[in-house]
Amino acid sequence: MKHTLKTILALLIVSTTTLISCNEKEQKPIGEKFTLTGKLLTSYNDTIFLSYGSKKDCTVVKNNTFRFEGTLDSVDQGEAFLHLKTPGNLGVIFLDKGDITVDFDYITKEIDSINYTFLQTKKIEGSLNHKIWDNYTAFWRKNHKKNNYGDLIMQQLKKNIDSFPESPIHGRILHLNSDSVLNTSQIKEIKNLIDTTTMYSNDLRIINITLNTKKRTQKGTPVKNFTLKNTEGKTENFYTPNNKFTIVDFWASWCGPCRRENKKLPELAKKYGDKLEIITISIDDEEDEWKKAIEKDGLIWKNYITENDWDSEICDYYGITSIPSKILIDKNGNFLGYNLSYDQIDEILEKE
Numbered sequence: 001m002k003h004t005l006k007t008i009l010a011l012l013i014v015s016t017t018t019l020i021s022c023n024e025k026e027q028k029p030i031g032e033k034f035t036l037t038g039k040l041l042t043s044y045n046d047t048i049f050l051s052y053g054s055k056k057d058c059t060v061v062k063n064n065t066f067r068f069e070g071t072l073d074s075v076d077q078g079e080a081f082l083h084l085k086t087p088g089n090l091g092v093i094f095l096d097k098g099d100i101t102v103d104f105d106y107i108t109k110e111i112d113s114i115n116y117t118f119l120q121t122k123k124i125e126g127s128l129n130h131k132i133w134d135n136y137t138a139f140w141r142k143n144h145k146k147n148n149y150g151d152l153i154m155q156q157l158k159k160n161i162d163s164f165p166e167s168p169i170h171g172r173i174l175h176l177n178s179d180s181v182l183n184t185s186q187i188k189e190i191k192n193l194i195d196t197t198t199m200y201s202n203d204l205r206i207i208n209i210t211l212n213t214k215k216r217t218q219k220g221t222p223v224k225n226f227t228l229k230n231t232e233g234k235t236e237n238f239y240t241p242n243n244k245f246t247i248v249d250f251w252a253s254w255c256g257p258c259r260r261e262n263k264k265l266p267e268l269a270k271k272y273g274d275k276l277e278i279i280t281i282s283i284d285d286e287e288d289e290w291k292k293a294i295e296k297d298g299l300i301w302k303n304y305i306t307e308n309d310w311d312s313e314i315c316d317y318y319g320i321t322s323i324p325s326k327i328l329i330d331k332n333g334n335f336l337g338y339n340l341s342y343d344q345i346d347e348i349l350e351k352e
Contacts, residue, residue, distance in 0.1 A: 032097035036068040038082070041105040041122065047085050052095060053077030072097070075168050076201055078129060088117035093124060094133050094169060100126035132160060132169040150181050154190065161193050171199030171207070178210045179322075180339045187211060206321055213319025217338040223329050226314040228281065228304035231291060238279060238304050238314070241333035245349060246277045248327040250320050252284045252309075253293035258324040262297040264342045269301070272349055277301070283309040283323065 251258035306312035328337035
């Protein structure tokens, strides 16, 4: 149950831990009042909860409607989460000054004998920030599979920053596209256009981590080794150059997308044989669950686990802030690719 709930919440909850370099300015104070009036399209007459930044509030839903009033004292408080009394996912709202209305629906689903509620946002009006976000998600759905998506998102960001210079959503969009879409110069270009005091602190943190990671993992850079624990409880260097291409896959037993991608690993292993080595590194916090998943998924290669899950040295150095994440290493122990899909890895290996 613990890991099921963790999986659900991990999809929508973003840590707001601030890690800003010394040349970044502090967030701009706001002090703007808002009201949030909501309607649930499915019958519900119980408590609903709102959290934004460090602030938390709750109210009773009556006749399927609710209302919150509050003040946004900082930029981080502009990202708000709604949830019902039963466990489940969170409804995300990007707040703004003034009057905001929102329509929600929800479904209930039983997982591991526990009922979870899944909120579904149907319509939000009155928030410019959320409108910018909705426009981006529509843009992404339309364009993200195009070969020139990187150029398109650069154009879109520049246009939006020029039109709405103080919206924190630009930083969120840059964060989401900085890892595998945009290169270092593109990230720096957009970041320099944004007033960083208007960004959500976690977005700024991730962007700074990504810039450092891209520098450490650029093609041709030697891989840095770390000591990790294997399935037998022994610690050793996770990587030893052996004249093979190597996939290093970061995952966890509770990560649904990771488990689905695990099914592709045997196919690559069979296709490339002795030409390829596979290493998986788990950020699980429970070794028993990790070992069960290894056995169930048939991960017959080298398997390691980090000591402090996300807070481990290797995750920090390689900028692992989400999973699944993959590193491709060439025969000489140098980076060949970072945060690639298995299809991209397959394409690279076919050319080598």
